[in-house]
Amino acid sequence: MPAKHANYWKTLLAGTLGAAAVLTPGMAYAQASGPVTAISELSDVQPTDWAFQALQSLVERYGCIAGYPDRTYRGNRAMTRFEFAAGMNACLDRINELIAAGLADKVSREDLATLQRLQEEFAAELAALRGRVDALEADVTDLKGKVFNPVTKLNAQVITAIYGSALTDDRIVDGVTVAEQDQANMTLPYRVRLNFDASFTGRDRLRIRLQARDAVTEFFDGDPGPGFGGGGGGTFTLAKLIYQFPAFNNAATIYAGISGSGVFDVFNYGTPFDALSDFADAPNSTADVPGGTMFGFRFRPGDQFRLAYSYSTRNGQRLGNGFGDSGLTGGDSAHAVELGFLPTETLELYLQFATTYLQNGDPSFLANGTSLFRGPLSVTDVSHSARVNAFSVAANWELSPRIILSGWFTTGNIDYNLPNVVPAGTIDPGDEDFNGFLFGFAFPDLFIEGAQGGVVFGQPIVTTSNDGVWDSRPFIVDVYYSFPVNEYLTLTPAAYFVSNPNGALPGDNDPTIGVGALRAVFNF
Incomplete structure (x- = not known):
């Protein structure tokens, strides 16, 4: 060359x-x-x-x-x-x-x-x-x-807040002061979540959630508490383990969870609110069923319809003393189904039904562990079970890009069941009805892009069997304004108030609960 x-x-x-x-x-x-x-x-x-x-x-x-x-x-x-x-x-x-x-x-x-x-x-x-x-x-x-998920995504969330709470008056029951007006001090609760999301095929997801928290569940009797409330003492535990994968040409998604999973993971409906209280945070009370181990699916038969089903049980990994009062089918468990209809891009309508079996038929379970639900259960100390059937209607309606209306109404029945052998003179508690509702407005991009304001009003789940005993029902108002400081931090000044939190029983005063906070949420 x-x-x-x-x-x-x-x-x-x-x-x-x-x-x-x-x-x-x-x-x-x-x-x-x-x-x-x-x-x-x-x-x-x-x-x-x-x-x-x-x-x-x-x-x-x-x-x-x-x-x-x-x-x-x-x-x-x-x-x-x-x-x-x-x-x-x-x-x-x-x-x-x-x-x-x-x-x-x-x-x-x-x-x-x-x-x-x-x-x-x-x-x-x-x-x-x-x-x-x-x-x-x-x-x-x-x-x-050969390699399973060469890349596992990690996302973390830290929530903390400065909380203050008080009553409008001392709480007095039968002449005894059970709670002073300003007995609750300032608190600094927190919750930390670490989500590890992995995949076998790129279309499925295995979520492993580790969580540590130390937050009050309620400040006073009848208080729904903050949305991230719960104990734990700051120890990290396995809070969720759930796997989901597509089926039938992506028309359906199958869910299977063995820890911390429940109907919330399957149902489509959820409120858009970023409110302070647990009452506004929960999608609705039909979904307030036992969680832990769960099997379910979502199915999309068309552009305008959604169908979801789940079976959940509280202690799927455990055997009870009688080898029949726990496990997948013997303990607290629930079947729940949801039908969604989306007639337009801005309107979502949902019908939900759940049937729940509770080994210990304490009706306070329906109110997230508070005493808001008071039934005739106090007439007997005998161990009993209960069957709870609840039906809900719910909707999200985007009135405009800056205004969203959301709410739900729940009604149902609790049928208490005594064991076959009971002490003489035991009164059968029978059954009772209950209902509750929530509605509110969310205002996306209020004042600044990425912010959200909102107001929520509603009645917690309470029995209707005590209407002749209670002077008044409890109601909750929750107001908030959430705004981003940067892409990682969101601050939310908020407050909620609960009137007649204990049903205003005759002879007892029932002062209003007030809770205010400045909440900080870190996402990274």
Whole structure:
């Protein structure tokens, strides 16, 4: 080969280092950013460089130069024969493309002859390069078949708040002060969640949640408490383990959970509120059923319809003393079904039904552990079970991009059941009805983008059997304004008030509960 041609083509092919960085396995170079269409795009190539004309010719005539992501060429780097072969292969491919496209006039016979000689000279390296690429592709395919989720996503959330609470008066029962007006001090509760999301296929998800928290569940008797309330003493525990995967050509999603999972993971309806109290945080009371172990599905029969079902049980991993009062079917458990109808893009309507079996028929379970639900259960101390049937209607309606109306109404019945053998004189508690409701407005992007204001009003779940005993029912008002400080931190000044939290029983005063807080939520 004439010296001038050899030097010319070695200089030219040195310019394909960017392509070689992509094509040659095992190289630690940055990925190329794509072919360069003008020599001026390479920021570190100057007209005074000795190979400038060669590079310019290669760019303008053939377009087979690839720069680094930062649009540099790095022409002073040394290159191996394998890199040279990879670069030459890139140019050969580009020239073949030009010929196939009918642009052969851009390729001279002299160029083709030179390339042919170089191809013969580097035949061994080109063959070895193709072998290395084939081996690499085989290794990658094998690795994909063996490795479970090479990337697991971690997202974390930390919630804390400065809380203050008080009563409008001392709480007095039968002449005894059971709670002073300002007995509750300032508190600083917190909750930390770590979610690890992994996948087998890219369309499924395995979620493992670790959680630590130390937060009050209620400040006074009859208080629903904060939305992130709960004990634990700050110890991390397995709070959720649930797996979901698509089925029937993505028309359905199957859910299976063995810890911390329940109907909330399956049902579609949820309130849009970022309120302070647990009452406004829960989607609705039909869904307030035992959770822990859960099996369920979501099905989308059409664009306007949604169907969801779940079976959940509280202690699916445990056997009771009688080998029949726990496990998957013997303990507290519930069947729940939801039908959704979306007539427009701005309106969602839902019907929900849940039937729940409780080994210990304490009706306070329906009120998230508070005493808001008071039934005739106090007439007997005998262990009993209960069957709870609840029906709900719920809706989300986007009145405008800045106003959302959301709410639900729940009604149902509790049927208490005594054991077969009871002490003489035991009174059968029978059954009782209950209801409750919530509605409110959320205002997205209020004042600033990403913020949300809201007001929520409702009646907690209470029995209707005590209407002749109670002077008044409890009601809750929750107001808040949530705004982002940055992409990681959101602050929410908020307050809620509970009137007649204990039903205003005759002879007892029942002062209003007031709770205020400045809540901080960190997401990262």
